[in-house]
Amino acid sequence: MTLLSSLTGPRDLKRMNHQQLVQLCGEIRGTIIDTVSRTGGHLGSSLGVVELTVVLHRVLDSPKDRLVWDTGHQAYAHKLLTGRLDRFETLRQLGGVGGFPRRSESDHDVMDGGHAGTGLSVAEGLALARDERHSDEQIAVVVGDAALMTGLSLEALNDIGTRHTRMLIVLNDNEMSISPTVGAFSQYLSRIKLSRTWRGSKRVYDDSIKKVPIVGPTLLEWSIRFRKSIINFGQPGQLFEDLGITYVGPVPGHNLLALERTFRRALRDMDGPVLVHVRTRKGRGYRPAEADKISFHGAALPPMTVLEGGDGNTVGPAQAEGDAALSSSQRKDSKKKPPNYTTVLSDELIRIAAEDQRVVAITAGMPTGTGLAKFEQVYPTRMYDVGIAEQHAVTLATGLALGGQRPFVAIYSTFLQRAFDQLVHDVCQNDVPVVIGVDRAGLVGEDGTSHQGMFALPAQRQLPNLVIASPKDEQELRRLLRTAFGQDHPFALHYPRDAGFDLPAVDPTPIPIGQAEVLREGTDILIAGFGPIVARGILVADRLKARGWSVAVLNARFLKPLDRDTLLAQVRGKRLVVTLEESAATGGFGSAVLEAISEAGIADPQFRGIPVKQIGIPQDRFVDHGSVVDLRRVTRLDEDGIEEQVVEAVQAAGITPASKDRLEARTA
Numbered sequence: 001m002t003l004l005s006s007l008t009g010p011r012d013l014k015r016m017n018h019q020q021l022v023q024l025c026g027e028i029r030g031t032i033i034d035t036v037s038r039t040g041g042h043l044g045s046s047l048g049v050v051e052l053t054v055v056l057h058r059v060l061d062s063p064k065d066r067l068v069w070d071t072g073h074q075a076y077a078h079k080l081l082t083g084r085l086d087r088f089e090t091l092r093q094l095g096g097v098g099g100f101p102r103r104s105e106s107d108h109d110v111m112d113g114g115h116a117g118t119g120l121s122v123a124e125g126l127a128l129a130r131d132e133r134h135s136d137e138q139i140a141v142v143v144g145d146a147a148l149m150t151g152l153s154l155e156a157l158n159d160i161g162t163r164h165t166r167m168l169i170v171l172n173d174n175e176m177s178i179s180p181t182v183g184a185f186s187q188y189l190s191r192i193k194l195s196r197t198w199r200g201s202k203r204v205y206d207d208s209i210k211k212v213p214i215v216g217p218t219l220l221e222w223s224i225r226f227r228k229s230i231i232n233f234g235q236p237g238q239l240f241e242d243l244g245i246t247y248v249g250p251v252p253g254h255n256l257l258a259l260e261r262t263f264r265r266a267l268r269d270m271d272g273p274v275l276v277h278v279r280t281r282k283g284r285g286y287r288p289a290e291a292d293k294i295s296f297h298g299a300a301l302p303p304m305t306v307l308e309g310g311d312g313n314t315v316g317p318a319q320a321e322g323d324a325a326l327s328s329s330q331r332k333d334s335k336k337k338p339p340n341y342t343t344v345l346s347d348e349l350i351r352i353a354a355e356d357q358r359v360v361a362i363t364a365g366m367p368t369g370t371g372l373a374k375f376e377q378v379y380p381t382r383m384y385d386v387g388i389a390e391q392h393a394v395t396l397a398t399g400l401a402l403g404g405q406r407p408f409v410a411i412y413s414t415f416l417q418r419a420f421d422q423l424v425h426d427v428c429q430n431d432v433p434v435v436i437g438v439d440r441a442g443l444v445g446e447d448g449t450s451h452q453g454m455f456a457l458p459a460q461r462q463l464p465n466l467v468i469a470s471p472k473d474e475q476e477l478r479r480l481l482r483t484a485f486g487q488d489h490p491f492a493l494h495y496p497r498d499a500g501f502d503l504p505a506v507d508p509t510p511i512p513i514g515q516a517e518v519l520r521e522g523t524d525i526l527i528a529g530f531g532p533i534v535a536r537g538i539l540v541a542d543r544l545k546a547r548g549w550s551v552a553v554l555n556a557r558f559l560k561p562l563d564r565d566t567l568l569a570q571v572r573g574k575r576l577v578v579t580l581e582e583s584a585a586t587g588g589f590g591s592a593v594l595e596a597i598s599e600a601g602i603a604d605p606q607f608r609g610i611p612v613k614q615i616g617i618p619q620d621r622f623v624d625h626g627s628v629v630d631l632r633r634v635t636r637l638d639e640d641g642i643e644e645q646v647v648e649a650v651q652a653a654g655i656t657p658a659s660k661d662r663l664e665a666r667t668a
């Protein structure tokens with residue numbers, strides 16, 4: 001039996017001696033590496049906070065005390081210490097343990113997370129509520145150095161400082177976001193060097209880290225180098241002090257003794273907010289992850305590929321947080337997939353930028369995930385990584401456009417939710433030619449509820465001046481990108497996380513704004529789709545044809561403006577209209593079609609009474625984690641599910657194929 005499996009809860013940690021804690025950290029690391037090698041997941045961030053997690057659970061009394069994990073991607077050790085070891089192998093799989101804290105899983109999980117920068121506000125809320133109730137629990141929050149500079153975190157710090165809210169803020173500083181942390185704030189943090197206190201504890205520190213299995217010597221080397229560079233600032237962390245937050249640190253974040261001593265003292269003495277600045281190493285304890293922090297930040301599908309590592313470690317992720325992929329030379333046995341939409345888009349953007357000097361690119365802390373790292377290699381001065389600051393990214397684009405540039409802002413659909421008002425107030429109100437690349441539109445898979453790209457379409461549909469488009473395949477993606485740069489209004493281009501169809505490259509001629517495409521003619525049913533789900537629509541049309549139905553297929557391409565003429569010409573005379581979108585089923589494309597038919601029916605009786613079946617992500621629910629294939633199955637958005645839904649609709653509507661009617665009329 002391992003120490004980890006013998007734990008009944010975090011309280012057991014309090015009884016362990018130093019040696020046991022060191023062993024436990026090794027076991028936690030082993031479990032995380034082993035599991036993530038099979039399931040994918042946020043590896044680097046989780047490995048970096050193992051000691052931090054163990055010590056926090058030793059000094060706190062969770063769940064009475066509340067431990068908040070900002071973003072929540074680094075909470076695997078927390079999950080292992082709070083009763084989820086036996087189910088941990090199901091990490092991020094359908095029905096399994098989630099990749100982020102989830103209140104439904106454990107009382108120790110304070111909040112369902114996923115998006116960066118929420119931790120400080122939530123923790124402050126908990127602390128204020130505690131004070132209202134005159135209760136005495138401790139409130140602690142762990143926030144990364146990249147998440148700390150999100151607008152939301154800065155707003156929270158501002159408030160925490162003025163209110164003097166009693167809470168422990170643990171700044172987990174590994175100098176990394178997914179890519180290296182950017183911005184003046186991060187430069188400020190890295191200028192703060194190890195303080196005198198930790199020089200004093202040099203020997204204790206060295207002795208303890210030498211004992212850490214496998215990684216000890218590396219850490220010692222690192223720490224010696226680190227100490228050599230010590231510059232004692234008069235007042236490290238003065239910025240926080242000036243905000244009214246007591247600053248302590250920096251503390252070496254893999255030193256159990258140093259961490260424990262600091263946290264105990266902070267919790268005992270604090271009467272307001274205390275920020276403990278902890279220095280950790282991302283990927284700590286797994287050499288490939290320490291060496292390649294970007295690729296090993298996280299791993300989504302396909303699960304980690306076996307790596308031929310030089311140090312006896314044999315696992316590694318094949319693709320990071322829907323983000324950076326390992327180079328093909330690092331993969332073994334992996335079949336070559338067609339390029340994904342993101343890659344096709346960034347390649348085309350590079351070509352467009354070669355033709356138009358005004359084209360610039362913006363990312364909010366996701367240069368690899370959005371494919372813009374490639375753009376930066378070609379045009380280093382024309383790319384802006386603003387850090388995890390989606391709101392700023394969108395408004396910065398407005399300013400750039402007002403200044404005569406042609407900005408392209410790539411943001412994952414889920415993170416663009418952050419910048420909704422910036423899209424409304426800045427981009428659309430000013431009607432500026434900003435092209436928004438809405439990446440990861442649709443189901444994204446293992447990251448789960450917080451990350452599915454399913455809410456942007458209904459929200460964006462309300463916005464004046466905005467063109468909204470989505471391609472049926474990667475070929476059309478390139479054409480629509482050309483379309484976006486060939487016009488002068490805000491343009492939201494939605495594309496999925498998926499691989500493309502490996503179509504041969506053809507000349508990407510722009511598509512006239514608002515022009516749909518009829519892919520199939522038919523007389524009974526119209527399947528009208530928006531985005532890559534159209535391909536599934538065609539396959540379903542084939543299956544329905546085999547069942548005797550004559551099915552037309554329309555590729556909308558634009559949700560706004562909707563091609564009403566083409567749509568209504570196709571709707572006329574049909575017995576059923578089916579709409580397809582991989583987005584929330586209401587308020588988006590299907591609703592737009594329904595509204596168009598309903599409005600046409602006011603003046604023209606031919607459009608009255610035509611049943612419309614809206615197929616999308618079922619209404620009023622979040623979609624949990626699982627592979628995209630599994631999620632499409634459970635949301636009935638794969639071919640089988642769509643076919644079933646259409647068959648159910650024709651049965652419920654009591655309609656039969658027109659050809660059958662004709663046959664029956666002839667035989668009567």
Ligand SMILES: Cc1ncc(C[n+]2csc(CCOP(=O)(O)OP(=O)(O)O)c2C)c(N)n1
Binds near residue numbers: 074115
């Ligand atoms: C609003 C938002 N934008 C982007 C992301 C994607 N993302 C997940 S983790 C991460 C980096 C976080 O860095 P940091 O806070 O320093 O934590 P670390 O992973 O280094 O421990 C990013 C950009 C997100 N989760 N939320």
